[in-house]
Amino acid sequence: MGIDMNGVYLVREEILPKSIRKTILAKEMIHRGEVLTVNEAVAKANLSRSAYYKYKDYVFPFFEATRDKIITLSLSIRRQSGVLRDVLGVIAAAEGNVMTVNQGLPMQGTARVDIAVETIYLKGDLQALMDGINRVAGVERLEVIAQS
Known part of the structure; x- marks a missing residue:
């Protein structure tokens, strides 16, 4: 129904x-x-x-609701060496557990990347993680597209 x-x-x-x-x-x-x-x-x-x-x-708060969940982040990153590595480094430093990474082919100098992250052991909150990812040179857009 x-x-x-x-x-x-x-x-x-x-x-x-x-x-x-x-x-x-x-x-x-x-x-x-x-x-x-x-x-x-x-x-x-x-x-x-x-x-x-x-x-x-x-x-x-919305981001508190993401604790102990798997969240999917969608990013647009510039086509340059090391951007995805640095994003994954930020997630690892925050003790997020990366479950999957799906990267599309670069178009017009950017690529879409979807990353599923388990947040059970995350240091800080999701907003802090997103702020850290946004500081990575080459990240042009970041949003939460799903949580389970």
Whole structure:
């Protein structure tokens, strides 16, 4: 009948009810170290503890949702020696486990590369990994195209 997506959706924040947005705010304050306790966070967010505990395990930033998953990155890289090696080096340094690499033929000086990466042992978060890959000379485009 319908597509089974395991109940996970990407939703724009502005359409969420206030209690869920306040839960996100409280979790962010805790994560950034702005508060030390849940009590402090919910007080600053003007949220009840019961609402926080009701929603806290169901809302998280997109990149946090990629932990302990296999994500597929799509890159456009310049046709020059060492770019793919350097990208794989960034992934290895972050302790990402490369599962597959698919590289297309270069066209007009660039090639598309899809890399499936297991993130279970990843140092830092996915955004940090992507920032590191984006710093590699020769990487022209990078995006997450899938996660499982």
